[in-house]
Amino acid sequence: GNSVTQMEGPVTLSEEAFLTINCTYTATGYPSLFWYVQYPGEGLQLLLKATKADDKGSNKGFEATYRKETTSFHLEKGSVQVSDSAVYFCALRPLTGRRALTFGSGTRLQVQP
């Protein structure tokens, strides 16, 4: 079946530090890949996505590249801010069959001033 594995959190960084949150997946074929962000007390928001190999999704300074060879979709940001503190979810949606999102376990990011 499909699955998504994320690095355990929490990840604690100082403001302006470089961020990497690892995400790997298992799926049949070539799924679409997503990063969602959940700010405290809120629902999930789509942060970025990639629908095919070597695509790079980007938004608000965050980037992730769809790597078919390593089945990965790591999230990066060059300089984090306190306002980036949230829980980040990696997710996949298969190309065929049941089209529901499969989420990773989430990684909490805490950015300190």
Next chain:
Amino acid sequence: DTAVSQTPKYLVTQMGNDKSIKCEQNLGHDTMYWYKQDSKKFLKIMFSYNNKELIINETVPNRFSPKSPDKAHLNLHINSLELGDSAVYFCASSQDPMDEQFFGPGTRLTVL
């Protein structure tokens, strides 16, 4: 202004009770979903409706029953609540199953 809204935001109830959570979207989307987020933040799909038709029904107890009176609403009714039902329940919607999903703010259910 709210795109996907849920009521109530918090729900505290006793074991054995029956409760409902309501979801409404004003985006004109055809597809709606219910997800459960447990205490460890794992998010899992429960149900999905497309044009009021059930298209995804994961392995959830039949105490959980979704009801879609129209395309803009997908309510979740839970019978005979158990301690393990305590979680945050998220509603979401999308134009179709392949499109971006928009999530509601969540309903935190606590069963005592």
